[in-house]
Amino acid sequence: MELTGTTALITGAGRRLGAACALALARVGVRIVLHHGTSAADARVVSEEIQRLGGTALPLAADLADPEQVATLLPRAITLTGGIDILINNAAIFIPGGLRDTDSESWQRHLAINLTAPFLLMQAFARQPHLQPNGDTRVRGKVVNLLDQRIDRPRPGHVAYTAAKSALWSLTRMAALELAPAIQVNAIAPGPILPAADAPLEQFQRIAAATPAGCPGSPEAIVDALLFLLRHDYITGDKVCVDGGEHLL
Ligand SMILES: NC(=O)c1ccc[n+]([C@@H]2O[C@H](COP(=O)([O-])OP(=O)(O)OC[C@H]3O[C@@H](n4cnc5c(N)ncnc54)[C@H](OP(=O)(O)O)[C@@H]3O)[C@@H](O)[C@H]2O)c1
Numbered sequence: 001m002e003l004t005g006t007t008a009l010i011t012g013a014g015r016r017l018g019a020a021c022a023l024a025l026a027r028v029g030v031r032i033v034l035h036h037g038t039s040a041a042d043a044r045v046v047s048e049e050i051q052r053l054g055g056t057a058l059p060l061a062a063d064l065a066d067p068e069q070v071a072t073l074l075p076r077a078i079t080l081t082g083g084i085d086i087l088i089n090n091a092a093i094f095i096p097g098g099l100r101d102t103d104s105e106s107w108q109r110h111l112a113i114n115l116t117a118p119f120l121l122m123q124a125f126a127r128q129p130h131l132q133p134n135g136d137t138r139v140r141g142k143v144v145n146l147l148d149q150r151i152d153r154p155r156p157g158h159v160a161y162t163a164a165k166s167a168l169w170s171l172t173r174m175a176a177l178e179l180a181p182a183i184q185v186n187a188i189a190p191g192p193i194l195p196a197a198d199a200p201l202e203q204f205q206r207i208a209a210a211t212p213a214g215c216p217g218s219p220e221a222i223v224d225a226l227l228f229l230l231r232h233d234y235i236t237g238d239k240v241c242v243d244g245g246e247h248l249l
Pocket of ligand 1: 040062093146190
């Protein structure tokens, strides 16, 4: 799909990997609807940077834990832009908890933000008039869901997070089948790219050093995989593990 002149909605794009993806897509001429939750100030900075580069960025706030706010997010984005061609489900929470100590609230919150929100957004995305089946095999829409390499190698400690991401991978493949050929649906499964703010840095460094690659990945590695999937018109229902081979261990 020719990316220049298309419009993308990226969730959780105020900071970190979402912001890197927003800037990279803007650099190749994609208009960005930059969703954020609490990071309104960061989203404004990213939007200004995109505008400085000559691009278009429209910040849009929504709490993805609230299905009513999720339900209005895509219609609001469409009203602002006329239509969304690319949906990137990047926003997520990553809160530790094993099977014994994950409470119902944490479980529900992970499912709401990491699974239900991407589901509702994909549904609203696929219902847009310009993405309906019309007998044409031309790819007109793209979805990329951010997963995690740990879905291939479950480990204790993040039960709700891993279950939600695993279900999102399942949903990715179902959506790819159902929405082809007009819409392609793929995923990126990162490994250690950026350390979590609330986890010890040494732990992140130890995990990154233990990958086959022996080091952490960079946001640019995620961006490269994203651009590859968005530009490629014969891949759907697949995932790219950007994890230095961690999923193999
Ligand atoms: N970083 C890594 O090394 C790594 C590794 C494996 C997988 N991943 C996956 O890659 C993606 C991006 O990673 P990241 O580390 O950049 O993510 P992150 O910083 O943990 O979260 C991304 C964004 O999600 C948004 N978010 C969370 N809860 C929300 C809510 N209730 N409503 C609205 N927005 C909400 C936040 O937006 P606000 O700040 O605006 O509230 C946050 O900035 C995630 O899906 C993550 O699971 C990342």
